Amino acid sequence: MTTSLDKYGRILIPKRLRKLLGITSETQLIITEEGNKIIIEPVPKENPYEEKGGMLVFVGELEAEYESLIEKERKSRDEQILGL
Numbered sequence: 192m193t194t195s196l197d198k199y200g201r202i203l204i205p206k207r208l209r210k211l212l213g214i215t216s217e218t219q220l221i222i223t224e225e226g227n228k229i230i231i232e233p234v235p236k237e238n239p240y241e242e243k244g245g246m247l248v249f250v251g252e253l254e255a256e257y258e259s260l261i262e263k264e265r266k267s268r269d270e271q272i273l274g275l
Contacts (some may be wrong), residue, residue: 204231213254 194203204214212233214220219234239251269275 192205192208194205196202209215214233221232221234223230223232236251239249240247241250242248
């Protein structure tokens with residue numbers, strides 16, 4: 192895959208790679224160099240779990256379109272309960 196810098200020194204990460212790696216406009220990146228290579232990596236995310244009341248609770252952000260998935264599951268359960 193090939194890309195280039197614009198006149199301001201910015202690089203465009205191809206959409207396919209951004210999607211594959213979960214990189215968004217809000218993702219912070221670490222840039223390092225190794226020999227003659229530039230390495231760009233997403234900053235590792237913080238642990239998305241916290242202990243609350245003796246239980247492990249997810250406090251991170253969901254990366255999928257969860258609202259449509261929840262609505263689909265609710266509709267399926269309603270149909271099953273109501274016998275539709």
